[in-house]
Amino acid sequence: MKPMEFPLLFDKCPLCGCKKRVLESVGGEEMKKGKVGKDMIFSTTQPIALALVDPRKTVISALTLTVFRDICVDCGHEYVVCIRHKVLPWPPQASQQGGMQQILQQLEKTPPGG
């Protein structure tokens, strides 16, 4: 096992080994047209930042992971292509009243992908 280095990149399909991906291919065309930035990573699901926090502890920053998924052109398998990590101030809305509980409630209300 090599040491983990972020961003974690998975450049081929875990099932068939194909390196071509649907969103990356289509998105690449848009990059050529200049419609999207070259550093854009497309994902089949809204990339959600997962905060690695312990709600019982008070912290001022949290490590968050953002997971991107794409679809194999060859076999249609959807898999994780990139995981980025970033340290963000925590909680994200510390200045607001209500604190952690409110943030958790907001997270629960947010529909997946929206």
Ligand SMILES: [Zn+2]
């Ligand atoms: Zn595949």
